[in-house]
Amino acid sequence: MGSILLAIAAGGVGLVAAALYAWRVMRQPSGNDTVREIGALIQEGSSAFLRKEYSILAVFVVIMFVVLAVFIDYNVLGNTTIASLREGGAVTSDGPWTALAYLAGAAGSALAGFIGMSIAVRGNTRTATAAQHGLNKALQVAFSTGAVMGLTVVGIGIIGVSALWLIFENPSVIAGFGFGASSIALFARVGGGIYTKAADIGADLVGKVEAGLEEDDPRNPAVIADNVGDNVGDVAGMGADLFESYVGSIIATISLAFLALSAGSSYSFDEPKAVLPLVIAGIGIIASILGMFLVRTGDKADMGKLLWTLRYGIFGASGLALIGTAIYINSTDLPFNLFWVVVTGIVVGQVIGTSTEWFTSYEGLKIGKFEFNPVKWIAQQAQTGHPSTIIAGLSIGLYSTVIPALAIAAGIFFANELAGLYGIGLAAVGMLSTLGITLATDAYGPVADNAGGIAQQAHLDPEVRKRTDALDALGNTTAATGKGFAIGSAVLTALALLVAYTLVTGVTTLDLLNPKVLIGTILGGLLPFLFSGLTMQAVGTAAGAMIEEVRRQFREIPGLREGKEGVKPDAARAVAISTEGALKAMILPGMIAIIAPIAVGALMGAEALGGLLAGSIVSGFLLAIFMANAGGAWDNAKKYIELGNFGGKGSDTHAAAVTGDTVGDPFKDTSGPAINILLKLMAIVSLIFGPLFV
Amino acid sequence: MGSILLAIAAGGVGLVAAALYAWRVMRQPSGNDTVREIGALIQEGSSAFLRKEYSILAVFVVIMFVVLAVFIDYNVLGNTTIASLREGGAVTSDGPWTALAYLAGAAGSALAGFIGMSIAVRGNTRTATAAQHGLNKALQVAFSTGAVMGLTVVGIGIIGVSALWLIFENPSVIAGFGFGASSIALFARVGGGIYTKAADIGADLVGKVEAGLEEDDPRNPAVIADNVGDNVGDVAGMGADLFESYVGSIIATISLAFLALSAGSSYSFDEPKAVLPLVIAGIGIIASILGMFLVRTGDKADMGKLLWTLRYGIFGASGLALIGTAIYINSTDLPFNLFWVVVTGIVVGQVIGTSTEWFTSYEGLKIGKFEFNPVKWIAQQAQTGHPSTIIAGLSIGLYSTVIPALAIAAGIFFANELAGLYGIGLAAVGMLSTLGITLATDAYGPVADNAGGIAQQAHLDPEVRKRTDALDALGNTTAATGKGFAIGSAVLTALALLVAYTLVTGVTTLDLLNPKVLIGTILGGLLPFLFSGLTMQAVGTAAGAMIEEVRRQFREIPGLREGKEGVKPDAARAVAISTEGALKAMILPGMIAIIAPIAVGALMGAEALGGLLAGSIVSGFLLAIFMANAGGAWDNAKKYIELGNFGGKGSDTHAAAVTGDTVGDPFKDTSGPAINILLKLMAIVSLIFGPLFV
16 A cells, blocks of 8 residues: 555656656747747647547547446446456446546546647757757757656556556456557557558658658658658657556556466455556656656767667666665565566566667677678668568568567566566566656657758758757667567566456466367467558558649649749648548557457357467567568668668669668558557457456 | 278379370470470479489488487487387387388478479470460460379379388378478478579569560570579479478378377377378379369360369369268268368368459459459559558558468368367368369469460460460469468468377477467467578578679670670579579578477477467468468569559559569568478477477
């Protein structure tokens, strides 16, 4: 009880710090008239998208609220539900608590996305303006903007879970919160991801390749949509995504503590183990805030120094979080092995992140004589044309799954050896404990990217663009590590939820020799393929429409291509195309994620559903890594060529590399990340509805 | 006993029929001097490759022979092996029987590949020559060539398994035969697949796209290598592949019958169930031969009629095989349900094949107002450039896994309901029972393709090329169905082998909640990704070298590009590049397939290895379908544009479609098919070595 209040307090501190960072951003000058005008267009487009998206999701949320209240809380089918396990049988809750928690989770996720985006669309103009005065200044503004996002996510997340747990001490209720967060996250990630990549591809292919314009040229009709996309996809989408990872890992671990002592009929829990994830998360928030103080640099900093600045912050925060965790565990009756589980989680996340860096940065890996550089190899293959570039990137992406898979396997092994299946959830909590700062370093990237776009469109001094580019490039590297953490934690969280699911349903084995489990596993393995196929197709379709529209504007608006004074593209039309394409296309994959586990559970039973979750985790994990790394490697291969290698910009090799980069866009920023959420969402849906299928 | 002799007799009839078909091909005129000269070049290149490949594999086979003799037959570790189960404990075999059976399997596979290729490189010139006299004539020659291959494969396969079983009645020994077939098949598929696609890509990209030559233009230095590739990859590689599927499914089913009554300590079998797969295979051979008589057409046949000609043959053979099976089962004490299992297998194969057709042919699917046409959609997306084409094909490929996965799930369900886990193996046997004729229709495609290439290079009448093109296009459609059968039967066979594996190791459950099994499943899921990444990279690297070489020849050989009289490309150099690239690159993936299961079994135990097999089957199945369908869809999207749609040949849209087709090449013809073998090879390695890890 005391510990939980401390966790809530840490969440409060996080929100206060977020408010302070927001204030710090807002008091920065927002730039000259042109900058403000462009900023306003981006703000408008982003808000319009979020408003439309949330109004669609509101309908969905209300329906799910009713479903949860009827089938789970008031339990009209009379099945054993998690909520009723406490009483040892099928009972009715004394209120629609799971449904209300669902609402809270959905609202929390939407709020975190909204706040993050609101500050991002204000931080971008201010970063551009600050970059006129130097690199450090710009870094501070961009990073502060990211910090608002990071701290808001963890603050809302921990307060929500802790408060619900304090009031209800009921795993069904907190699972409801997680379900709310997951379902919004899925739609936000998919919708935002489709939006941003359709705009990005449209802007790049016609603007840069066909019309020969620079990135972010104001004549390009899709540029504003592209900038909006950075905010709705990379900021709001990512915020909702990680909000969900964060609360999901905590909820899964609490559920395992809850049910660890008994399964099926009666209800009990191991309180210290249930509280531990909340405490670790609380410690992590404080550590993240302290780590943020380390992020500052001199004005003459080069890329290497900038990177180390951010790393000091992250490593510092991790170190502090570990120290705090060790002290806390030592002060309780909990076995000290749990500390090593947290370490395991952090190490696994770091290994996956580092592997992603090797596969996607043009530094690659060099140990003595051994050199391994996939990015340069892709760039080199680009010399023999478009297909060679694609084949190279696909092959790199496919086998780049090796290290992450081994790391996850090792992580499962150690976590289980140290603390049983409970350890799998706790490792995920450890991995995400310093999310406050890692998310800040992630979210600052799109802000710097946007700032660069604004600087270009407002014709600021080229020096400004150079500075924002340096910040952006840095953001790409930290984003690689961030993706490693996101995927790794998603897998561990989904596994922990799967274990919790088997406990609440009383499924004691998931035997692959049982044809039902086997069939479930095959269908589960299928879902990430289906899901990413649909999201890729949505990006392709929307991007196609965008390309046609940009071509049309260049064709039909006289003087646009030539840059005639006063001639402006119809940016609103491009924004509308992305918005519609994204919102229409997010429905089907989203519904599949929710309906598939319920349908398999209802038709084939709880064991088949368990198999489905396991199958989805295995194939989804591998697909997600494949897509993230192939996309990242193509992106940097293109940048490597743009540095002047293999013919540089404008060469055929560059054109081939642009093809790779463009294919990689939906891989790494739409389909790949959405798989993470798919896995967790299906697991949490199963956790809540599972008992109905016993 | 009597039934087995009948099976052997059927195999003998198959070989005799193969010889008759070969004689029929050989007495055809082999064409004018130019045709014969080109044919000789292709023959030479193909034989040289096969010789080199087999001489490398010979070393490997000898090593494996020793390993099997020492650890399995003479059982120096003193573990329980399958061979020793009969005596109820660890014993030594009275001879190196498993090792010898391994040799026989390897030799059988190599022989089937060699015979198929030898006749194919002779059938191609004869088909080209026959095409001068009409479509029917050419169809007969090409189809007869394919029939030699199909009947040789099934003949050698059934005689080998039946004879070994008759002599030893020992599942370890017949598993050894399967292992021999699998290991050669893997290397042949990977080596041949890399060869053919490196050559194909090199020939296409530089020849067609850069130099603006027609397909198969004799000035193109990579054309001969490309033609050789058709033989070593699409004929010899496919022959070895399906030889392995065929014997693998029979062996898996026999093993299940052998062990169905007891597990672990003592050894017994259900004789009628063990004999049944051999009998079904025997009936299938006779039915295939009868079906082949139905393949004949008039000279005025159009595409539709040609397709139906082949379909009559296949449907006729399937119908006869089913009737024969029903009569046989009815005449024994076996439950008649087993007949329905065979029907299930055939239906599942047909469903997967038809789904592949929908996703990869430009007819697509049309039911009333509903129209679904992925190929046309890809072609349409190609209008917005290279990346759109790739994104479109990838998305189609990803979600095209849905119907096959549902079909396999349903097949497992029904087979298990009807006959327990034994049914899974039997369904695979049913699916492959008429392999004799389906393989003939598959193998005839590359022969027609080659014939077209020869006609082009020898400057035969354009009418000849048109006729061979018609045959080739038809081959693509039947190949789609063939791929469905290959993948579907691979999954069922691998699953049956997995079940047999658990029986010989005494593993009674593969519980995903057991961390060892879970870790095994993750690692197993990883292997197809790693494997296809490596094979894709090998194709990319070899194709890159080929492209450089072709560019160099056009640059350095004066008069080559202009087609000056007497100037010839250095075809031998191109052949050497493909050969070296393929042989070097096949080693690593091949070794992984054999070492990974042994390492996991030895380090983590029999349960982890079971998980590894299951994980590999789930992810491998989905990846294989994804790759096959994406590749097929891109191929036909390009062809659809070449028919004059969306700008036709030479347009930007066409260039984008060529990119898609080229990326699809290693997808559908190297990495995808090799996954099938990977799954079965790992399962059979586990079946043989599994008992050592208990």
